[in-house]
Amino acid sequence: MLKILPALAAAGCTVGGGTPGYEPPQPIAFSHAQHAGELQIDCLHCHFGAETSRHAGVPPANVCMNCHTQAKKDSPEIAKLRDAISSGRPIQWVKVHSLPDFAYFNHARHVGAGVACASCHGAVETMVRVRQEPAMTMGWCLDCHRTTAQAATARLDPPRDCAACHY
Numbered sequence: 335m336l337k338i339l340p341a342l343a344a345a346g347c348t349v350g351g352g353t354p355g356y357e358p359p360q361p362i363a364f365s366h367a368q369h370a371g372e373l374q375i376d377c378l379h380c381h382f383g384a385e386t387s388r389h390a391g392v393p394p395a396n397v398c399m400n401c402h403t404q405a406k407k408d409s410p411e412i413a414k415l416r417d418a419i420s421s422g423r424p425i426q427w428v429k430v431h432s433l434p435d436f437a438y439f440n441h442a443r444h445v446g447a448g449v450a451c452a453s454c455h456g457a458v459e460t461m462v463r464v465r466q467e468p469a470m471t472m473g474w475c476l477d478c479h480r481t482t483a484q485a486a487t488a489r490l491d492p493p494r495d496c497a498a499c500h501y
Contacts, residue, residue, distance in 0.1 A: 365463075430465065
């Protein structure tokens with residue numbers, strides 16, 4: 335099995351549920367271009383789980399309402415948000431970035447190491463609807479780990495062995 339992994343990576347086998355350009359419609363129109371771009375709201379303000387958890391997670395609807403009880407409160411999209419909260423019905427967001435079960439990824443490790451969200455998610459602050467930008471193949475991840483480890487100013491030594499992501 336170990337002999338086949340480098341061949342799979344070199345062949346560009348994807349490790350994600352989407353491909354570059356995957357941009358599914360969402361149940362509530364949410365513009366990262368407006369929130370992260372124009373308003374410059376930091377990723378971690380909404381996706382606070384990325385600092386402490388394996389998953390960044392979608393923010394609870396109440397986080398949105400911290401602002402939207404005042405801002406754009408009459409918007410049809412905010413009405414959908416209010417309806418979901420009042421009914422106790424979860425919003426069925428469509429996952430954009432997805433890794434298979436056999437690949438372990440921990441947001442907290444990457445955020446704690448200072449890896450910028452855009453390194454993996456692209457320029458989200460320019461996206462009206464989030465889309466997957468990089469291919470997120472095993473080779474792509476390994477290239478980042480190798481480049482980081484080889485950098486002259488590297489203070490990090492990311493793992494490059496199979497067991498770091500596959501166990």
